[in-house]
Each structure stands twice: as C-alpha cells, then as structure tokens.
Amino acid sequence: MTEPTVAVRGLAKTFYDEARGEVRAVDGIDFDCRPGEIFGLLGANGAGKTTTLRMLATILRPTAGVARLMGRDVVEEPVAARRTLGFYSATTALYPRLTARETLEFFARVNLYPEEKVDARVDYLVGRFGIAEYVGARVEKLSTGMKQKVSIARTVAHDPPILIFDEPTVGLDVINALEMARVIRELRDEGKTIIFSTHIMSEAEKLCDRIAIIHNGKILASDTLDALRVATGRHYLEDIFVDYVGGVEEMPGFIRESGSAAE
Amino acid sequence: MREASSSNGARRRRVLATLLGLELRLLLRDKRTIIIAVLLPLLIYPAFILAMRAVSRAGQERLEAATYEYAITGSEAELARSLVQEALALSAAEDDSAEVPTNFVERVADAPDSLLRAGELQLVVEWMSHEEYRAEREAEAEGDTAALRRLDELAAVPAVRLSFRSNSELSSTAASRMGARLRRLRVERRDRLLRERGLPLDPGELAKLELNNVAPAEKEAGAVLGMILTPLLVLLMLSGGSVVAADAISGEKERGTIETLLTTAARRGEIVAAKQLAIIGVGIAIAVINVANLLVYVVLGVFELPERFAVSVEPVALIVLLLLFLPLTGVISATLLALSGYSKTYREYQIYFFPVLLLFLFPSAAAVLPGIELRSAIVLVPVANISVAVREVLVGTYDWLFLGLTFAVTMAAALYTSRLTSLALSTERLITAAELDRAELIGGPALFPKRVLRWFGIMWVTLFITSLWLGATLGIRLQVVVNILGIFFGGSLLIIWRYRLQPREVLALRPVRLPVWIAVLIGAPSAYLVGVGLARLADLILPVPERMLESFGEYLIAPELALWQVILFLAVIPGIFEEIAFRGVLLSGLRKRLRPVALCLVTGAIFGLFHIDLFRIVPTAFLGAILAAVVLISGSIFPAMLWHALNNAVALVPAYLELRIAEPPLWSFGLGVLGLALAFWILWRYRSRAALAGGDGGG
Numbered sequence A: 001m002t003e004p005t006v007a008v009r010g011l012a013k014t015f016y017d018e019a020r021g022e023v024r025a026v027d028g029i030d031f032d033c034r035p036g037e038i039f040g041l042l043g044a045n046g047a048g049k050t051t052t053l054r055m056l057a058t059i060l061r062p063t064a065g066v067a068r069l070m071g072r073d074v075v076e077e078p079v080a081a082r083r084t085l086g087f088y089s090a091t092t093a094l095y096p097r098l099t100a101r102e103t104l105e106f107f108a109r110v111n112l113y114p115e116e117k118v119d120a121r122v123d124y125l126v127g128r129f130g131i132a133e134y135v136g137a138r139v140e141k142l143s144t145g146m147k148q149k150v151s152i153a154r155t156v157a158h159d160p161p162i163l164i165f166d167e168p169t170v171g172l173d174v175i176n177a178l179e180m181a182r183v184i185r186e187l188r189d190e191g192k193t194i195i196f197s198t199h200i201m202s203e204a205e206k207l208c209d210r211i212a213i214i215h216n217g218k219i220l221a222s223d224t225l226d227a228l229r230v231a232t233g234r235h236y237l238e239d240i241f242v243d244y245v246g247g248v249e250e251m252p253g254f255i256r257e258s259g260s261a262a263e
Numbered sequence B: 001m002r003e004a005s006s007s008n009g010a011r012r013r014r015v016l017a018t019l020l021g022l023e024l025r026l027l028l029r030d031k032r033t034i035i036i037a038v039l040l041p042l043l044i045y046p047a048f049i050l051a052m053r054a055v056s057r058a059g060q061e062r063l064e065a066a067t068y069e070y071a072i073t074g075s076e077a078e079l080a081r082s083l084v085q086e087a088l089a090l091s092a093a094e095d096d097s098a099e100v101p102t103n104f105v106e107r108v109a110d111a112p113d114s115l116l117r118a119g120e121l122q123l124v125v126e127w128m129s130h131e132e133y134r135a136e137r138e139a140e141a142e143g144d145t146a147a148l149r150r151l152d153e154l155a156a157v158p159a160v161r162l163s164f165r166s167n168s169e170l171s172s173t174a175a176s177r178m179g180a181r182l183r184r185l186r187v188e189r190r191d192r193l194l195r196e197r198g199l200p201l202d203p204g205e206l207a208k209l210e211l212n213n214v215a216p217a218e219k220e221a222g223a224v225l226g227m228i229l230t231p232l233l234v235l236l237m238l239s240g241g242s243v244v245a246a247d248a249i250s251g252e253k254e255r256g257t258i259e260t261l262l263t264t265a266a267r268r269g270e271i272v273a274a275k276q277l278a279i280i281g282v283g284i285a286i287a288v289i290n291v292a293n294l295l296v297y298v299v300l301g302v303f304e305l306p307e308r309f310a311v312s313v314e315p316v317a318l319i320v321l322l323l324l325f326l327p328l329t330g331v332i333s334a335t336l337l338a339l340s341g342y343s344k345t346y347r348e349y350q351i352y353f354f355p356v357l358l359l360f361l362f363p364s365a366a367a368v369l370p371g372i373e374l375r376s377a378i379v380l381v382p383v384a385n386i387s388v389a390v391r392e393v394l395v396g397t398y399d400w401l402f403l404g405l406t407f408a409v410t411m412a413a414a415l416y417t418s419r420l421t422s423l424a425l426s427t428e429r430l431i432t433a434a435e436l437d438r439a440e441l442i443g444g445p446a447l448f449p450k451r452v453l454r455w456f457g458i459m460w461v462t463l464f465i466t467s468l469w470l471g472a473t474l475g476i477r478l479q480v481v482v483n484i485l486g487i488f489f490g491g492s493l494l495i496i497w498r499y500r501l502q503p504r505e506v507l508a509l510r511p512v513r514l515p516v517w518i519a520v521l522i523g524a525p526s527a528y529l530v531g532v533g534l535a536r537l538a539d540l541i542l543p544v545p546e547r548m549l550e551s552f553g554e555y556l557i558a559p560e561l562a563l564w565q566v567i568l569f570l571a572v573i574p575g576i577f578e579e580i581a582f583r584g585v586l587l588s589g590l591r592k593r594l595r596p597v598a599l600c601l602v603t604g605a606i607f608g609l610f611h612i613d614l615f616r617i618v619p620t621a622f623l624g625a626i627l628a629a630v631v632l633i634s635g636s637i638f639p640a641m642l643w644h645a646l647n648n649a650v651a652l653v654p655a656y657l658e659l660r661i662a663e664p665p666l667w668s669f670g671l672g673v674l675g676l677a678l679a680f681w682i683l684w685r686y687r688s689r690a691a692l693a694g695g696d697g698g699g
Helices: A049-056 A078-083 A100-110 A115-128 A144-155 A174-189 A201-207 A225-232 A237-250 B002-028 B031-065 B077-089 B112-118 B130-141 B145-152 B169-196 B217-255 B257-262 B268-299 B315-342 B346-364 B384-394 B400-424 B438-442 B444-470 B476-498 B514-541 B546-556 B563-591 B596-609 B614-634 B638-656 B666-685 B689-697
Strands: A006-017 A021-033 A037-042 A064-069 A085-089 A162-166 A193-198 A210-215 A218-223 B067-074 B103-106 B123-128 B159-163
Touching: A006 A049, A021 A037, A021 A049, A021 A064, A021 A193, A021 A218, A037 A049, A037 A174, A037 A201, A049 A064, A049 A085, A049 A162, A049 A193, A078 A085, A085 A144, A100 A115, A100 A144, A100 B002, A115 A144, A144 A174, A162 A174, A174 A193, A174 A201, A193 A201, A201 A237, A210 A225, A210 A237, A218 A225, A218 A237, A225 A237, B002 B031, B002 B217, B002 B268, B031 B169, B031 B217, B031 B268, B067 B077, B067 B112, B067 B169, B077 B103, B077 B123, B077 B169, B112 B123, B123 B130, B123 B169, B130 B145, B159 B169, B217 B257, B217 B268, B217 B315, B217 B346, B217 B384, B257 B268, B268 B315, B268 B400, B315 B346, B315 B384, B315 B400, B346 B384, B384 B400, B444 B476, B444 B563, B476 B563, B514 B614, B514 B638, B514 B666, B563 B596, B563 B614, B563 B638, B596 B614, B614 B638, B614 B666
Parallel strands: A037 A193, A037 A210, A085 A162, A162 A193, B067 B103, B067 B123
Antiparallel strands: A006 A021, A006 A064, A210 A218, B123 B159
C-alpha cells in the first residue's frame, strides 16, 4: 500500500453570515488519496465540495482540522503545499492578453519549476495537449475547446504530483467533457493523485476509482463504487446517493458511516 | 542551513520577478491603459491650458474692443459731463491696466437707472451736491450717532457716484476704468492746485513709496511651485495608476484569473508587491512623461512661464523631495490596490474611485492653507504633511526633525494600506479566500478589540478636520459641544452600539469606596504639578513658540465666559465625556491586547495626540496615562472623571481669576511627586481585585 499523498483529518470550515449566522460549510471530514487514483467528491450544489477543495488549495483557511499535501500542511506551509498542486476549476481562468506559450511559461516559473527546464517542459506540454497550432496566439482569441486544452496544460505546467479538478466539466459540451475525462484518466495512469468533484452521477460512476458522497458538509460514505453497491444493495450510483442522502434527511442528526472495505 | 536560506531567497526573487513581468506585460498589451494613462494626458493638458488661455485672451479682447455706454444724471449734469470728458481725455498711464484706452460713449436717456438695470447701459455717472449726498447718508445711518458724527466731519463738496452692475463684466469694467480715470484726474487737479499755491517741489515727490521684493526669484517660484507640486503629482499618480490598479485585482476577479494565481506557489504578499510595483512604476512613468511633456511645450514656446519664474533646486532639496515623494507614491499605489482588492468588479472600483480621489486631493493641497507650518499637528496627517513639507523645502526651510516625522508617518500609512491589500486578497466575503481569525468569524464584541484603534483613527481625523475648518469660527463652548459631545461621546456610543457591548463593562461603571475619592483629591493637584514640570522638560527638547502659548491662554479663557461656564465647559464636560471615550471605550478595547503598563502608556499617548496642538501632547499624554492607571487600579471610571475635572479646574480657574501665580518653585514639583505617590498608594491599598484580574484574565 502506497503512502497517501493527500491526507485530510477533521477538516472544517465555518462561515459567518449576517443573515444565517454561523454556517458550517464543511463539518469535519476525513479522507486520504493515493497516487494513481481518481478520488471523487460527489454532492449536490452547496454540499461543501468546492469549500473542501479550496481549503486544500489554501485559498480558504480551515476553521479546524488538518490537511496535508505530500506531507505539507496547508496551514503551516501553504506555499510548499501549493507547489505540489495543480488546481483546475470552472473559475480558474487564463490571462486573455497572454499567448498560450507565455501562459505555460508563466505558470511553470511562478510555481518554481527549474528555470533551465522550463522551455523543454513547455514544448512537451504543447505537443502533448495538441496546442502547437495556436501556441503563439493570445488566449482571448481562442475557442472554448482550445482554451480548455491550454487550461489543463497550465494546471500541470510545473508537473505537480497532485491535481484537483473542481467540477471541470461545468459548461462544457459533450465532446469537450469527454476529452476532459480522457485527459484525467491519462494523468491518473501516469501516477498523479487526482481529486475530482462533480454533481453528475454518470461522470463519477465512469471516472472515479473511489467516491465520497458529501452532503451538508459531511462525508456520508466513501468507498469504491463496488463496495458502495454492496453496502446499499443498489446498482446505480444515483440510487446509492439518494439512499445515503435521503436517509439522512429522514432521520435528522443520524449520520451513516460507511466501512472502508477497500482500504 | 545558510545555503538553503539563500537559495530560498533567490527562489522568492524569481517568483517576484516572474509576477512583475506578468504585470508589465499585461499592462503594455492593454491599449486602453496606454491611451487613457499616457496619450490622453499628453494631449489633454496642453489642449486644456491652450483653450483656457484662448478663452481668457478672447475675453480680454472683447473687453477692449467693446464700446461702453454711459449716461450722466444728477442735479448738475453739465458739470459732471465736463469732468468726465476731462477724465477721458487724460492720456492712459502705461503701468495701470485699469487705464487702458477705452471707448466710452455717452448716451442721453431719461431714466438711466432703469436702462442700467435692463443691461442697455453699462454705467451711470451721477453728480450729487453735498446736501443731497448728506441727506442720503443720514437716512442710511438710521440714528447711529457715531456714523452721524463722521458725516459732520465731511467737507462740503459735491460727490460723483458711478452706478454699475457687478454681474456684468462689461459694466464692472466700465466702472473700474472710469473710476480710475476720475481718481487720476482728482490727483492731477490737486497737484496743480498745490503748485499754483507755491509748493516748492513736485507733489508727486512728496512721499515716495517703493515696493522692494527682496525674495530671490527662485524662492518666490519655489513658494508657488511648492503649493501646486504635490496636488499635481497626486493627480497624475492617481489618474495614471488608477487604470492599472483597476485591472490589478478587480479586473482579475472579474475575469476569474485571481483564483488561478492564488493557487500557485506565489505568496499573497508577493502578488501584492508585484502589483504595487507595477502601479508605482506606471505612476512615476506617467508623472515623468507629463512633466517632460510640459517642458517640451515650454521650450517650444507654446506656454510662457510667468516672469521671474526661476526654479533652482539644490541637490539636497532634490534628494529630500525624492525621499518625501517615495512614501507618497507608496500610499497612493497601496490605496488604489486596496480599493481594487475590496471591489468585486471594475464597476465597483469606479464607484469608489471618485471619493478616493477627493480623499487624496484635499490633503495634498494642504500647503495652500494660510499660515500652515510643518511644525504643527499637520505632521501627523499622511499626504497633507508631505504637501506642507514639500513647500517648506522648496522655499529653503529644512526642519529635519519634522521632515523625518513626515516621512515616517506617511510611510507607516503606506505600509498599513499594503497590509490591508494583502488581507483583501484573503477576505472570504469578497474573494472566497480567508485568513480570518475567530474574532472576525464571530463578529460583535469579539471584533471590538481589533477595530478599536481604527475607530479612534477616524475620530482623530474628524477632530482634526473640524478644528482646521471650524476652529477659528466656533466659540469655545460650541467647540466643546462639537468635539467632546459630538465626536468623543458620539463616537463612543456608536462603537458601543456597533459591537453590541455592555456599557457597564466597557465603561467600568462601578462604585468605589470612600478612600479612593480622597486619593483623587490628593492626586489630581499633585499630578497637575508634576505635569507642569514635565511640560517644562519637554520644552527643553521642543521649544514652544511664545506667541502660541499666549494665544492659547487667551483662547481658552475667553473673557465672555462666566466662571460657572469655565467650570462646566472646560472641566466638568471634558471630565465626564473624555473619560468615557478614552478611559472607557479605548482602554477596554486595548485591554486584551496589552499588558497594564503598556496599556496606560498607549492610552495616554493616544489621548495626547487627540489634543491636536503639538505642544500639549506631553502633559496631556502624562495625564492620560495616569488616568488609565487610576481606572485600572480602582476598577471604576468615576474616580478618573473627578480627577480629570479637578485637573482642568486647577489648571484654568486661577488663570481665569487672574491670580498671577509665580512660576512654581522647584521644590513644588517634588511635593507633586510625593502627593502623587501617596494617592497611588491609597488607590493600591483599596484596589479592586476583580477589575485588575478581569483585565488580565480576559485576554
């Protein structure tokens, strides 16, 4: 068994909202991720997926709990932690006035990729993600699909061991969404640790090696799809999800813990 | 270890350089930035100045070319007419602009006054006999005996009255030119008369008057330049830097790039620093371009500089000016960036920009204030102090202590604002990123200790502005009402309400035992004596100008105040309400952050700063620190209120009664120290354990 590259224990985030008072967006969650696996966070909008991932990316500061990326604590060593991480979300946009090549160079450098290897790295990324044709064009001139490719290349510019994809397929058409899934699988096969969040059941079903069902800031179950099927006696992820989430709704205050059989 | 840390430093420099490269590249590729920040000012300023000059020249020409119509009226119109014609026939004197040749044409009219009102005439010349003139004046005097007596002294000669409309430029020009000629005619006639009566010399030689301007041309120009240089620079920096700043964070937020940037290995501080450097760079570049632009136009002769306009800046002055402008550019760029950080979109940024522009332009024009000197409380106002310092340097005055203070104050403001920007990059409300601690999460009372200094900063600025604008016009009573009841008490209530504080806790409204009151009766006069001694010591370091002392004494003890008013307005009200603000709200706000000794000193120092007058800071800071200690030890604010009121009464009442107390002899200061020690011994014996423990344990 390999060591976990992402370790999360008791992570919590409380917001203070003028209208609602204290809001527990994330309420004490635990999980581990390992190289070569896609770990899925599945939950409805507002369940706490993005808040969790933003805490891992050190954009948000946890109210309680610990999170480590490659052994680096996100609160104690935020810069070192971020260096091990590529973060992609629907809201991580690119600078419109940079060219694709300049974008990749900038993100490699700012993430401290060794200076002498930057050029070779950018060339590799350009070849790998098929962006050679428009590498000299400004990002603002590119189509959505082209931007998506540059954006993924940007995420892995500094060759980080951990990649976070926060609802990466939001707003993409079918072709681009499939392309995204293909790239994520490829990266997994190269040995990256991948955390993938979505609210789309079929996506999680097809892509994720393990799935955590998150609801109201809590992880209700976390396992491989097969183990979740066994635990609930249902086949489709949709039914499994409703089973867990609905169960909570019927019996307030009761949280079902799932066994971690796969570990 | 050493190697590791130096390579870490190199890494950080690499990150910063990469970020700065990004900022500059983005900037130069934005056509709007170049057009708005560089090209427009290049064209607009000269165009504006040329247009202004063209307008004023056209106006001048119009006035010269115009024909001025006047009517003559009054009991002896013929006399008046000959007088006017003689006056108009005088050759124009060259040195008087009011006497330039002018076309005057008489128009005969029945009702000239109504024509004048209707705008058909520019001027009415009225001849009045002495009796008519006197009758009119008497009616105006309305029984004012002094005015009537003055009328008796008038010689019995006729009067000429020029009627005009001041809202018409033509009409007022007609009046001033006709008036100037009539006055010269009068002088020439008098001189002729004197010569005819045998005055042995030219009457013009009788009393020579010559104006002699001894200021070197450079200093004169320096004084003018000193007034406009800072506001000009601020305006250029703001207009140029703003375009960059808007894009810097709110633009990134709007496009969604900020989140990408925040997940890289760059530190927040580095992101802010790179952006700030870019803004400063652009601001300076724009300032330089514009000044160079202006110089080019001067050399090309598009504008002429005023006569005697020679600026010679010594090397020392140049270095000092650069050093003064450094924190100024810092504070401007940091403010713009903070503004950008706190706005979610361009639109929001634009809404905030205008008030910020005013916020900077007003203090940057402080050098224009009449009689302002750097050696005053203005030194504590960022930006305004730079403005005044720049003017003093340009006229060759170097007050090194206060120049240093100016630099430090504005630099501190710049650093503080930069920090705010770093925080803006992590404020959850705005950017879903946070470095908030529990206090900010919970809000309410827990937030109060973190914000109390900010509130007192706002109160200080309010006080300073009111004293600058209204100080001279308000009487002492109104001033007490505005400052103490309005700002101090009002501010305190606002803070208590905002953070939902318990008044009894915050203000330490607790009863005390009898011995405490006795300690106050002994302590207040003793502390006053010690304070006087301290003020004298301070005087050795920072001498108080004599005139300032005098005017201050006269000012406080205005003769129209009755004794009870002196006591009420200058002792009782300050005693109660200043204590509520400083030893109540401020003290309890700082209590959780400072140990008791530091707490007293800081409370005292802030109290001292609030006595705007720089020379009162030392004694009032001393009093403030003592009062803070009284509250901490006794656990109640009431003894401090009495102490404060007694202190003010001891200071003012003898002076009011004009009891000339000789300078206190040296031994009296010793007595003061002993009395103070006794008072504190009593206070300590009857100290409130609960209050002291509450202060330390509560943190």
